[in-house]
Amino acid sequence: MSETARPREKDLRLDEQLCFAVYSAAHAFTRFYRPLLARLGLTYPQYLVMLVLWEADGLSVGAIGERLRLDSGTLTPVLKRLEKLGLLTRRRAAADERQVVVSLTVTGAQLRTIAEGFPDRIVDASACDGAELDGLRDGLVRLRANLDKAVA
Amino acid sequence: MSETARPREKDLRLDEQLCFAVYSAAHAFTRFYRPLLARLGLTYPQYLVMLVLWEADGLSVGAIGERLRLDSGTLTPVLKRLEKLGLLTRRRAAADERQVVVSLTVTGAQLRTIAEGFPDRIVDASACDGAELDGLRDGLVRLRANLDKAVA
DNA sequence: AAGGTTTCGATTGTGCACAATTGAATTGTG
DNA sequence: CACAATTCAATTGTGCACAATCGAAACCTT
Numbered sequence: 001m002s003e004t005a006r007p008r009e010k011d012l013r014l015d016e017q018l019c020f021a022v023y024s025a026a027h028a029f030t031r032f033y034r035p036l037l038a039r040l041g042l043t044y045p046q047y048l049v050m051l052v053l054w055e056a057d058g059l060s061v062g063a064i065g066e067r068l069r070l071d072s073g074t075l076t077p078v079l080k081r082l083e084k085l086g087l088l089t090r091r092r093a094a095a096d097e098r099q100v101v102v103s104l105t106v107t108g109a110q111l112r113t114i115a116e117g118f119p120d121r122i123v124d125a126s127a128c129d130g131a132e133l134d135g136l137r138d139g140l141v142r143l144r145a146n147l148d149k150a151v152a
Numbered sequence: 153m154s155e156t157a158r159p160r161e162k163d164l165r166l167d168e169q170l171c172f173a174v175y176s177a178a179h180a181f182t183r184f185y186r187p188l189l190a191r192l193g194l195t196y197p198q199y200l201v202m203l204v205l206w207e208a209d210g211l212s213v214g215a216i217g218e219r220l221r222l223d224s225g226t227l228t229p230v231l232k233r234l235e236k237l238g239l240l241t242r243r244r245a246a247a248d249e250r251q252v253v254v255s256l257t258v259t260g261a262q263l264r265t266i267a268e269g270f271p272d273r274i275v276d277a278s279a280c281d282g283a284e285l286d287g288l289r290d291g292l293v294r295l296r297a298n299l300d301k302a303v304a
Numbered sequence: 305a306a307g308g309t310t311t312c313g314a315t316t317g318t319g320c321a322c323a324a325t326t327g328a329a330t331t332g333t334g
Numbered sequence: 335c336a337c338a339a340t341t342c343a344a345t346t347g348t349g350c351a352c353a354a355t356c357g358a359a360a361c362c363t364t
Binding site: 228248249250 | 341342343344345346351352
């Protein structure tokens with residue numbers, strides 16, 4: 001039983017915390033994306049909404065929220081700003097008037113071609129090989145799923 | 153040249169994005185911590201400030217910000233709320249009146265003993281062994297450092 | 305068909321995060 | 335010593351994130 005193996009003064013050191021590593025990396029990502037997204041006039045959460053719609057257009061607010069794990073309280077103002085930017089439209093669904101269907105405009109769909117260059121920039125900046133980044137991503141996805149399961 | 157190896161329809165799929173995995177895991181963490189921190193009456197960013205001060209008391213606002221990578225615009229209101237909760241005090245430094253020194257109260261220091269149980273809950277909830285979590289953390293720390301370097 | 309329940313998006317209020325600016329205190333330079 | 339440049343925290347304004355609530359629409363159930 002080595003004494004040094006685990007300091008065990010109950011380890012609350014900031015740099016030991018996985019939660020802070022995640023929190024801090026998330027902010028580093030938004031800082032990294034900021035200048036890239038500035039060219040599109042988007043914030044990072046707005047970009048996430050665009051990613052969802054580029055993948056599947058014509059979703060309801062709720063469907064977008066399910067994908068991003070965000071509620072209407074967050075999404076409604078974001079979608080309104082994207083609508084004002086002329087990137088998407090919002091209209092009540094005919095079949096179910098409670099739902100609002102979000103659709104890309106031509107401009108919104110075209111923006112995708114600029115964004116296609118982004119992933120490579122991440123790989124370059126990260127100074128890691130693709131396999132390591134994929135491993136990191138998969139670990140995070142599993143972690144998120146387990147945390148969500150534990151809190152539910 | 154396999155067609156299936158890399159879909160190469162320019163991969164902007166949400167679930168492929170490392171940035172979203174990090175963003176999403178960060179939110180999952182704050183959701184997970186919320187009920188734990190509710191017992192202390194703290195939000196997650198407030199908890200981070202307490203972690204810093206438990207490790208080194210009597211820091212200036214700038215020093216806390218350097219540790220958490222947050223500026224005074226974010227920290228000042230957070231520190232004011234923690235002061236109102238009676239967990240810390242803020243006073244101008246005698247040696248340099250520009251700086252504000254933040255010090256824990258007895259109550260603030262005592263709160264640490266409750267927080268000491270948190271890390272184990274993360275390990276339990278994550279359903280991963282400690283080594284895997286450490287690897288994830290180290291990968292994120294490197295990623296953050298590289299992203300910061302690239303944006304600077 | 306009628307009434308309660310559920311679902312959906314919007315709204316309100318609180319608390320980060322960050323850019324930009326302000327004003328006071330300090331430091332550097334002539 | 336004077337005074338311009340810098341540093342520090344606070345302030346202002348914008349935009350997420352989320353809890354709580356609301357009102358309308360859709361769905362039961364009988």
